[in-house]
Amino acid sequence: MRHLLDTRSLSRDDALLILDTAEDMSATQQREVKKLPTLRGKTVVNLFYEDSTRTRISFEAAAKRLSADVINFSAKGSSVSKGESLKDTAQTLQAIGADGVVIRHSASGAPARLASSGWIEAGVLNAGDGTHEHPTQALLDAFTMRRRLFGADASRGRDLDGISVVIVGDLAHSRVARSNLWLLTTLGARVTFVAPETLQPYGSRLWPVTVRHSLDEALRADAPDVVMLLRVQTERMHAAFFPNEREYARNWGLDDARFARLPERTLVMHPGPMNRGLEISSAAADSASSTVLEQVANGVSVRMAALYLLLSGEREAKA
Ligand code: NCD
Numbered sequence: 542m543r544h545l546l547d548t549r550s551l552s553r554d555d556a557l558l559i560l561d562t563a564e565d566m567s568a569t570q571q572r573e574v575k576k577l578p579t580l581r582g583k584t585v586v587n588l589f590y591e592d593s594t595r596t597r598i599s600f601e602a603a604a605k606r607l608s609a610d611v612i613n614f615s616a617k618g619s620s621v622s623k624g625e626s627l628k629d630t631a632q633t634l635q636a637i638g639a640d641g642v643v644i645r646h647s648a649s650g651a652p653a654r655l656a657s658s659g660w661i662e663a664g665v666l667n668a669g670d671g672t673h674e675h676p677t678q679a680l681l682d683a684f685t686m687r688r689r690l691f692g693a694d695a696s697r698g699r700d701l702d703g704i705s706v707v708i709v710g711d712l713a714h715s716r717v718a719r720s721n722l723w724l725l726t727t728l729g730a731r732v733t734f735v736a737p738e739t740l741q742p743y744g745s746r747l748w749p750v751t752v753r754h755s756l757d758e759a760l761r762a763d764a765p766d767v768v769m770l771l772r773v774q775t776e777r778m779h780a781a782f783f784p785n786e787r788e789y790a791r792n793w794g795l796d797d798a799r800f801a802r803l804p805e806r807t808l809v810m811h812p813g814p815m816n817r818g819l820e821i822s823s824a825a826a827d828s829a830s831s832t833v834l835e836q837v838a839n840g841v842s843v844r845m846a847a848l849y850l851l852l853s854g855e856r857e858a859k860a
Contacts, residue, residue: 544656544665545847547674548724553700556727560684561697562846563839570606570842580609583640583852588630589668590616590646595813595837596668596678600643603844609641609852627651631660639663641852649673649716664851666844672714672742672777678812679720681843683728685832686767688839689808702729707759709735709793710771710820713742714778717812718771722750735759736793739782756793760803768803769810770795770820790819800825808832 542555569577585604589597597613604611614630621630627646634642642663644652649671656665669675686704687696706725712718712734719742725732726749733751734741745752753759760768773789783789790796795809800822803809809821809831817823826833 542850544652544667545676545851546653546656546665546667548676548679548720548727549674551676551724551727553727556680556683556724557698557700559680559843559846559850560687562850563680563684563842564693564697566845566849567693567839567842575606576608577606578608579849579853580604580607580640583609584612584638585609585641585643585848585852586612586614586634586639586663587668588614588634588642588644590621590644590651591669593645593668595840596645596675599837599840600666600668600677600844600848602841603848604641604643606841607845607848609848612637612639627655628658628660631655631658634663635661641666641848643668645669647671666847666851669716671716672719673716674720674723675716675812676720676724677840677844677847678717679724680847681836681840682717682721682769682810682812683724684839684843685810685836686808689832689835690766700728701725704730704767705733705763705765706730706767706769707733707735707756707763707765708769708771709756709759709795711740711773711782712736712745712771713740713782714774715742715771718742721769722748726750731763733759733763733765737783756795756799760799765807767808767810768795769812770815771812772814773816773819786819794819795821795825797822797824800828803830805830810836812836 643666645668651670652667708718722732735753735756811833
């Protein structure tokens with residue numbers, strides 16, 4: 542593995558290697574001293590052209606726990622706001638000797654462009670590009686499912702064969718939904734997308750997914766092991782996609798009444814940031830079924846695994 546750009550092209554073996562390595566990383570995070578010397582002398586640049594809290598600090602914590610030097614670069618306050626191109630920024634990073642670049646960008650395909658451009662030799666990790674993919678989010682979600690459903694000890698080497706996952710919400714704008722669909726399918730899970738027609742991704746009928754419009758129907762028919770809620774991403778909406786927030790919550794939200802009807806063993810997941818009261822009620826978000834904070838904690842282990850697998854040792858000759 543030279544780069545981590547998407548989950549669509551990630552093989553089952555590589556996905557399991559990342560998840561199993563994340564289990565090893567997680568074990569080291571229970572120790573009093575959490576830092577490992579693995580990436581000493583390497584430089585990781587966090588290149589964030591879009592806002593982020595969780596993902597940015599998670600990558601930063603992961604790189605630091607592997608002893609890498611971390612440079613945080615946010616587009617606001619940099620030459621990017623003066624109109625510097627991705628190419629010039631990339632060449633600057635090459636000149637300072639970056640070994641890894643973690644990039645979040647509003648343009649789908651920006652990380653792939655960076656990886657294939659020849660502008661830099663660094664390994665590229667996609668931290669979310671437009672509405673395309675967010676591979677480390679899907680990996681940490683799969684890691685969380687595996688652990689919760691099978692336990693940490695029984696997780697190693699296992700995929701998610703036969704698991705039913707219902708993903709609800711703003712699918713049209715969601716890179717998290719896309720990355721989850723590809724990874725979960727590779728790992729043998731069944732995936733259902735639930736949203737009003739206006740928020741179904743274009744082309745989803747050609748994908749390996751059951752498409753539904755009713756959350757109640759999905760909860761009945763698909764007997765989910767996992768219900769994953771997605772944030773309504775108003776910043777990416779340039780039109781009205783549903784009548785109003787009350788209507789959205791009533792039809793597609795995991796509200797108190799729906800949550801009360803869920804079997805206790807059903808996991809409730811959300812990548813954050815949550816709109817409480819819209820796509821998820823506080824009772825659901827703060828319940829024992831919710832994995833929201835575990836997802837954040839597991840994110841560090843999964844990103845440590847990805848950085849380790851991509852950046853440790855001598856980098857392979859340019860592909
Ligand atoms: C997601 C993202 O940015 O794609 N959040 C995250 O990485 N934790 C989803 C979102 O913003 O709703």
